[in-house]
Amino acid sequence: MTESDLHALHILGVIHGQGTDESILLLEDEEHRHLAIPVGICEAAAVDSSINGTKFERPQTHDLLATLLERLGSPISHVVIDDFSQGVYYARIILQDGEQQLSIDCRPSDGVTIALKTQVPLLASAAVMACDK
Numbered sequence: 001m002t003e004s005d006l007h008a009l010h011i012l013g014v015i016h017g018q019g020t021d022e023s024i025l026l027l028e029d030e031e032h033r034h035l036a037i038p039v040g041i042c043e044a045a046a047v048d049s050s051i052n053g054t055k056f057e058r059p060q061t062h063d064l065l066a067t068l069l070e071r072l073g074s075p076i077s078h079v080v081i082d083d084f085s086q087g088v089y090y091a092r093i094i095l096q097d098g099e100q101q102l103s104i105d106c107r108p109s110d111g112v113t114i115a116l117k118t119q120v121p122l123l124a125s126a127a128v129m130a131c132d133k
Contacts, residue, residue: 006080006123009035011051011112014044025109027081027122033129035081037089043109050116062113069095077101078121079111084131 007029015024023044027035039047046062048054059067069076074095083090091111095102106114115122 005126007031007033007126007129009081009122009124011047011116011122013051014039014047016041016044025112027112027124029124029129031129035089035124035128037081037108039109043107043113046113047109047116050113062110062117066114066118073097074102076114076118076120078123079106079115080123080125081108081111081128082125084128089128 009027009029012026012028012034015026017023021041022038023041025035025037025039025044025047027037029035046060049056049060050062056063066076074097077094077096079091079093081089081091089108091106091108093104093106093111093114095104112122114120
């Protein structure tokens with residue numbers, strides 16, 4: 001996947017389901033195309049707290065992961081939502097390890113939360129943005 005295959009995403013927010021455990025994470029690219037990714041209530045809460053800049057007394061899991069990677073010398077470069085298959089979105093956290101990039105599979109909601117907390121680019125592949133959902 002090349003950089004021209006990637007589209008910057010903006011997080012519009014989380015739409016919470018009424019009487020259901022599922023919420024929708026709503027994202028938009030520079031061409032105003034939308035991704036609506038179903039997430040659970042815990043994942044929605046993590047995204048919401050990151051959007052709102054909520055401070056916690058102790059590190060949350062996403063904070064721990066970001067700090068651990070930074071201290072180990074592999075900071076997060078960006079997050080990319082790179083696949084949609086059988087109704088499921090897939091994402092990757094891209095780490096910079098010197099000259100090399102490492103790719104780690106993650107849930108899109110975790111990737112979005114980490115991108116918010118670390119202020120790294122959130123991207124989507126052209127294939128994901130073009131697919132018929």
